[in-house]
Amino acid sequence: MSTLRVKKSESWIDVLVYTILTISSLLVLLPLFYIITTSFAPESEYLTRGFFILPNEWTLDGYLYLLTNPxxxxxxxxxxxxxxxxxxxxxxxxxxxxxxxxxxxxxxxxIMNFLILFTMLFGGGMIPTYLIVKSLGLIDTYWALWLVMAVAPFYFIVMRSFFRTIPIELEEAGRIDGCSEWRIFWNIYLPLSKAAIATFTLFYFVQNWNLYFPAILYLDDSNKWPLQVFLRQMLIDDDSSAGAGLVQAIEYTPAAKMAAILLTALPLLVVYPFLQKYFNKGMLLGSVKG
Known part of the structure; x- marks a missing residue:
């Protein structure tokens, strides 16, 4: 009887867990589904129906507007x-x-490890960092984005711990064969660290692709703005035009905003499947061996 009760309690727990996961998945997928469907809606749908899930008429005006927008x-x-x-x-x-x-x-x-860890706990601050970037003459250049966030302390700590798990005998064998320090790093350590390298490459790519505030802070020229800043500008222009009653100026803006969101997320959706096997393996190795 006790065994049956345990099995029944476990089955109820499973049902509860799957129910919660299903609801959570729907909460995540429904907004995405809404964005996809409404990106194909014409302007008349937004003006007459307001909120809707499926448009009565499907059009590519939003995508055409973006792809012809310099x-x-x-x-x-x-x-x-x-x-x-x-x-x-x-x-x-x-x-x-x-x-x-x-x-x-x-x-x-x-000392160097401590200094890197210290930057993980206490940042330099926005204003001091901006003043340093300005004194170096990097304002309005991409180097301001690349150098300020060149190394993430957490990724460094995990990768350093991963390198420490590689057997020292492999390095010693390389030195006996006459390998230089660079060849040991390039031919021994990197090939054995493909999972970790792929994982952090994905993380860094997502970080750089989603750059928003640093781009606003350091880039004054609108011709150098990345996608995230462009999306922000679309929202600002839309709100300004709507407030001024310029209906003609925002003819494709609602669908274009939805299409822009999808096109912005598309590269990440394309890259992730190719790195997924390395991603899962790399995070497991980093958590167990690190």
Whole structure:
């Protein structure tokens, strides 16, 4: 009887858990579904129906508006440049720094590790950072975005811990074969760290692709703004035009906003499946061995 009661209680718990997960999934998927469907709605749907889930008429006006908008095309190019170059800088500096400070024979590594950990707990502040960037002449350049966030302390700590788990015998064998420090790093450590590298590459890419506040803070030229700032500007222009009663000026704005949200998230949805196996493995190794 006790066994049956335990099984019944477990079954009720399973039902409750699956119910909660189903509701949570719907709360996440329904807004996405709403964005997808309304991005294909014509202007008349927004003016006459207000809120709706499925449009009565389907159109590509929102997407055509974006794809023929020079501002959107420029923002896409800027986002690609910022994300690709920034991710290469991030993962290169993080892996090199983690490799160097994972060696016990490096002098002063304790102080350097402490300083990096200190920046994780206490930031330099927005105004001092801005003044440093300005004094270096990096305002209105992409280097202000890349250098300020070049290394994430948490990613560095996890990667350093991962490097420490690689057997020292492999490094010693490489040195016996005459490998330089660079070849040991490039031919031994990096191939064994594909999961960790892929995981943090994905994280850094998402971070760079979603840059918003740093871009507003450091970039004055609107021709250098990434996608997130472009979306913000769309909202501001929409609200300003609506407040002034300029109906003609916002003919495609509602559908265009929804389409812009989808197109902004599309690269992340495309990249993630290719890195998913490394992502799961890398996070598991980092949590167990680190």
């Amino acid at each position: 501002g959107f095309i420029t923002a896409v190019k800027n986002a690609v440049i910022i994300s690709v170059v920034g991710t290469l800088i991030n993962i290169s500096l993080t892996s090199l720094l983690a490799y160097g400070l994972s060696k016990s024979w490096i002098k002063g590594r304790g």
